[in-house]
Amino acid sequence: MSASSETIDAVVQSEYQFGFVSEVPADAVPAGLNEDIIRLISGKKNEPGFMLDWRLRAYRHWQTLSPPTWPNLHYPPLDYQSIVYYSAPKSQEAGPKSLAELDPELLRTYEKLGIPLREQERLAGVAVDAVFDSVSVATTFQDKLAQMGIVFCSFSEAVQRHPDLVRKHLGTVVPYTDNYFAALNSAVFTDGSFCYIPRGVRCPMELSTYFRINAANTGQFERTLIVAEEGSGVSYLEGCTAPRRDRNQLHAAVVELLALDNAEIKYSTVQNWYPGDAQGRGGIYNFVTKRGLAKGRRSKISWTQVETGSAITWKYPGVVLQGEGSVGEFYSVALTNHYQQADTGTKMIHLGKDTRSTIVAKGISAGHGNNSYRGLVKVLPGAARARNFSQCDSLLLGRQCGAHTFPYLDVRNNTATVEHEACTTRIAEDQIFYCNQRGLSTQDAVNLIVNGYCKEVFRQLPMEFAVEAQKLLGISLEGSVG
Amino acid sequence: MLEIKNLTAGVDGKTILKGIDLRVGPGEVHAIMGPNGSGKSTLAQILVGRTEYTVTAGGVTFEGGDLLALKPEERARAGVFLAFQYPVEIPGVNSAYFLKAALNEVRKTRGLEPLDAMEFLTLVKEKMRLLDLDESFLNRPVNEGFSGGEKKRNEILQMAVLEPKLAILDETDSGLDIDALKIVAQGVNTLRRADSAQVVITHYQRLLNYIVPDFVHVLVDGRIVLSGDKRLALTLEERGYDWVTQEKAEPVANPLTATNLAYAPHPVTA
Numbered sequence: 001m002s003a004s005s006e007t008i009d010a011v012v013q014s015e016y017q018f019g020f021v022s023e024v025p026a027d028a029v030p031a032g033l034n035e036d037i038i039r040l041i042s043g044k045k046n047e048p049g050f051m052l053d054w055r056l057r058a059y060r061h062w063q064t065l066s067p068p069t070w071p072n073l074h075y076p077p078l079d080y081q082s083i084v085y086y087s088a089p090k091s092q093e094a095g096p097k098s099l100a101e102l103d104p105e106l107l108r109t110y111e112k113l114g115i116p117l118r119e120q121e122r123l124a125g126v127a128v129d130a131v132f133d134s135v136s137v138a139t140t141f142q143d144k145l146a147q148m149g150i151v152f153c154s155f156s157e158a159v160q161r162h163p164d165l166v167r168k169h170l171g172t173v174v175p176y177t178d179n180y181f182a183a184l185n186s187a188v189f190t191d192g193s194f195c196y197i198p199r200g201v202r203c204p205m206e207l208s209t210y211f212r213i214n215a216a217n218t219g220q221f222e223r224t225l226i227v228a229e230e231g232s233g234v235s236y237l238e239g240c241t242a243p244r245r246d247r248n249q250l251h252a253a254v255v256e257l258l259a260l261d262n263a264e265i266k267y268s269t270v271q272n273w274y275p276g277d278a279q280g281r282g283g284i285y286n287f288v289t290k291r292g293l294a295k296g297r298r299s300k301i302s303w304t305q306v307e308t309g310s311a312i313t314w315k316y317p318g319v320v321l322q323g324e325g326s327v328g329e330f331y332s333v334a335l336t337n338h339y340q341q342a343d344t345g346t347k348m349i350h351l352g353k354d355t356r357s358t359i360v361a362k363g364i365s366a367g368h369g370n371n372s373y374r375g376l377v378k379v380l381p382g383a384a385r386a387r388n389f390s391q392c393d394s395l396l397l398g399r400q401c402g403a404h405t406f407p408y409l410d411v412r413n414n415t416a417t418v419e420h421e422a423c424t425t426r427i428a429e430d431q432i433f434y435c436n437q438r439g440l441s442t443q444d445a446v447n448l449i450v451n452g453y454c455k456e457v458f459r460q461l462p463m464e465f466a467v468e469a470q471k472l473l474g475i476s477l478e479g480s481v482g
Numbered sequence: 483m484l485e486i487k488n489l490t491a492g493v494d495g496k497t498i499l500k501g502i503d504l505r506v507g508p509g510e511v512h513a514i515m516g517p518n519g520s521g522k523s524t525l526a527q528i529l530v531g532r533t534e535y536t537v538t539a540g541g542v543t544f545e546g547g548d549l550l551a552l553k554p555e556e557r558a559r560a561g562v563f564l565a566f567q568y569p570v571e572i573p574g575v576n577s578a579y580f581l582k583a584a585l586n587e588v589r590k591t592r593g594l595e596p597l598d599a600m601e602f603l604t605l606v607k608e609k610m611r612l613l614d615l616d617e618s619f620l621n622r623p624v625n626e627g628f629s630g631g632e633k634k635r636n637e638i639l640q641m642a643v644l645e646p647k648l649a650i651l652d653e654t655d656s657g658l659d660i661d662a663l664k665i666v667a668q669g670v671n672t673l674r675r676a677d678s679a680q681v682v683i684t685h686y687q688r689l690l691n692y693i694v695p696d697f698v699h700v701l702v703d704g705r706i707v708l709s710g711d712k713r714l715a716l717t718l719e720e721r722g723y724d725w726v727t728q729e730k731a732e733p734v735a736n737p738l739t740a741t742n743l744a745y746a747p748h749p750v751t752a
């Protein structure tokens with residue numbers, strides 16, 4: 001192995017330091033899943049009868065299923081009875097009193113990501129004093145939105161205040177029968193976001209979970225529902241670049257998007273859940289079902305994601321293109337480093353006429369990471385003149401990582417046009433050396449090249465997110481050189 | 483400025499350079515010529531820090547410091563530049579962005595403030611005019627889709643922007659037609675300064691009509707066997723490299739001061 005490739009290998013070693021320990025009072029709820037636990041969850045949240053009913057049906061269906069074995073992922077089987085399915089929201093007293101109590105490494109990461117001080121406190125769960133209160137900031141935004149008729153609140157709140165809306169749309173895009181993890185989520189989901197944009201309204205700001213009141217640590221089983229009425233538009237940001245840890249290893253979220261005639265939903269995700277240590281121990285398992293239904297004519301749903309965290313990632317944000325002339329997009333950067341594994345991709349289902357879909361998936365594999373793209377483009381018989389363009393690229397850094405592609409093309413209408421391109425590359429030592437000879441360090445060279453590789457996807461992100469995502473990628477690939 | 487002493491180096495157990503001695507002073511242009519396989523490119527690669535090669539004897543000092551002890555990027559920031567024979571492509575990386583990053587690294591080393599985007603663009607556009615390069619060059623990914631001539635001109639553009647103290651041009655003329663050659667040579671000539679030096683590695687004499695050297699060295703089988711002034715290049719053109727190997731059965735210990743040369747070198751300024 002030449003010295004240059006040793007350098008590349010050294011560069012992608014990194015320590016994901018997250019020493020944040022927060023002692024939360026022990027839960028009174030025992031581990032395990034049964035109907036009593038579900039009733040308990042629903043009861044604690046004071047849900048109306050239809051919700052409990054839905055949860056129970058989902059649970060009973062889940063019991064008839066077994067976890068999928070087809071993904072290109074290897075992990076010991078999960079014991080679903082050893083998980084605690086309900087945990088009380090963290091109380092403020094339990095958190096650190098100030099940032100000074102946090103692991104300096106974590107603070108350094110916040111600094112590197114350019115996260116402002118107040119945000120750092122919020123992320124760390126530091127109790128914020130009454131004078132500058134993040135809760136009141138969030139309230140101000142909510143009021144402004146409410147004036148336009150926009151509802152943006154936690155899912156739990158929506159169940160209380162807009163039960164009809166929830167009841168009408170919940171499970172219409174991802175029914176609990178969809179898959180094992182969707183069924184589980186439907187039974188035990190804790191909280192998430194709910195967003196409703198009325199007819200003709202284009203939401204004037206990017207909505208993000210930062211602005212939800214009571215954005216407690218609810219990452220475990222998140223449920224999100226976004227409904228965009230005719231002619232409306234919204235851009236939603238999920239997640240953050242800051243490293244997040246959770247005592248709960250299993251995460252199974254469901255996100256449903258619904259766009260009616262001429263409506264547009266843009267959903268961006270930056271995910272940096274704890275990926276496990278350098279030996280692959282610990283780390284979050286992220287099994288997510290995300291789907292958009294482009295129901296209306298000329299409706300549009302775009303998914304953009306930057307996935308750098310989690311030990312295991314299983315997600316296929318997809319779009320069902322039902323409305324005539326509807327458009328679906330999927331832009332993704334997925335990174336696997338150390339011992340991370342990802343089996344991720346998208347599904348574009350063309351039902352209506354003159355529908356279009358675009359897929360740009362960029363995988364980056366480093367360390368011993370194993371990255372698989374799995375994409376489905378399905379054109380049903382009625383989808384006349386459907387058009388799809390797919391590009392899935394893999395970038396391998398080092399010699400011990402893996403990149404795989406599993407494209408599925410199922411085309412049943414002969415006026416459809418489907419294009420697929422795939423490209424696998426490595427960063428050549430020659431390229432690194434060229435950068436070195438112009439004065440750039442190897443770390444900078446790798447960052448430059450990786451950013452160039454991801455440019456097309458980053459361009460889709462709202463600007464602040466794009467800048468954060470670039471930094472995040474740099475940090476995720478940081479080595480001792482950094 | 484640059485002093486190479488008894489440089490002996492090779493790769494995969496094979497010795498390619500067998501004791502090179504060379505001194506390059508500021509303001510000088512040295513040409514290194516030689517047949518294929520003589521070690522010309524190897525010498526260039528070792529000077530800029532390519533790690534495939536192992537130095538088994540001798541050393542190189544640059545401005546009084548041990549050059550071989552520095553990493554490639556450190557050598558670059560110290561002012562050593564190589565115009566590659568086969569410049570590599572870096573897809574997705576914008577040329578302007580790349581060059582600005584490189585320039586700011588060099589500026590940082592020299593204790594200068596980094597240039598912002600506007601300042602950089604002004605600077606680089608001026609340099610591009612000199613090299614007859616279209617502005618659209620800047621938006622293209624580094625060397626991607628460039629013709630051979632464009633790649634070579636891009637190397638000289640980078641040289642013009644980075645203003646190195648020592649520029650090594652590795653067969654810059656290969657693959658160029660006469661017009662492109664003239665432009666490249668013109669660019670190189672405008673960059674000659676009293677405090678910088680150029681080492682021009684070439685096969686053919688033709689380039690040296692345009693980039694006129696102060697010294698010419700002939701490298702054969704890993705050794706400099708002959709040195710002279712620009713007239714030596716003409717002789718080589720006339721008589722070929724075989725003449726050199728026949729004339730000079732033994733390698734010359736220090737070509738610049740030896741007295742048994744057919745052509746006396748230019749007086750060396752210390």
